[in-house]
Amino acid sequence: MPISPRAKAVLGYWRDLGPAGWYAGGESLDAEIRTRFEEDWNTALSGGHRSWMHCPEGILAFLLLTDQFPRNMFRGQGKAFATDPLARRAAHYAWQNQLDLRIDEPMRQFFYLPLEHSESPFDQDRAVALIKARMPETGAETLLHARAHREIIRRFRRFPFRNEALGRETTPEERAFLEAGGYMAIVRELQG
Known part of the structure; x- marks a missing residue:
């Protein structure tokens, strides 16, 4: 077909x-x-x-x-x-x-991003594992960002940068995270 x-x-x-x-x-x-x-x-x-x-x-x-x-x-x-x-x-x-x-690769990464965009810790772990296993040639940068998404979910159990769009209350801890650079601060932390 x-x-x-x-x-x-x-x-x-x-x-x-x-x-x-x-x-x-x-x-x-x-x-x-x-x-x-x-x-x-x-x-x-x-x-x-x-x-x-x-x-x-x-x-x-x-x-x-x-x-x-x-x-x-x-x-x-x-x-x-x-x-x-x-x-x-x-x-x-x-x-x-x-x-x-x-x-x-690199188009293959888009099979894993729905897991990476999930607020489920299980999906986050699965995204990291799949990228490690199935993107040997171009996956290093993709893996870094998957690990950053996973770390945010580990810390907050959700993505604080979605709160406003989803009508969710932002906690003081989330606000501090966002004000300190949010997602990109986590990326830099993982690179260091």
């Missing part, structure tokens, strides 16, 4: 953007992703695009659409995390069946 044209569009866009653009963010990129893919995201949110799950490339497109793209399309809003459960289920299916290994 051939990959759907919309799944191809997702993959082509992300590949063209490349590693330098994947984490760049910014309103221009966010708006472009929103314009091009918000309708597809809404389809996935309402239960569509399940046909993408028949092959590794389709699953990767689904993961990008449900895990990466909403973080751009809805930056600073709770809606950015609305399809995280869909992405986690797809990611679990993929790595349990070793379908992630059929995608070359």
Whole structure:
């Protein structure tokens, strides 16, 4: 069964953007992703695009659409995390069946990011283990960031930088963490 044209569009866009653009963010990129893919995201949110799950490339497109793209399309809003459960289920299916290994690095990392974006300690540990085991060529930087996410969950049991978007109260400890550099402070700590 051939990959759907919309799944191809997702993959082509992300590949063209490349590693330098994947984490760049910014309103221009966010708006472009929103314009091009918000309708597809809404389809996935309402239960569509399940046909993408028949092959590794389709699953990767689904993961990008449900895990990466909403973080751009809805930056600073709770809606950015609305399809995280869909992405986690797809990611679990993929790595349990070793379908992630059929995608070359560094694109393979997007099979593990739904776990890394989870506020579950189990998912965090699994993300670190999978990156260590399955990204031998390009995984060092990805592993550093996975370890940073895991450390934040170990300390706070959630990501404090999501609190405002999700309407959660920020504790004094979380506020101090955010004011001291938040996520990037953890990255620097792990590098040191």
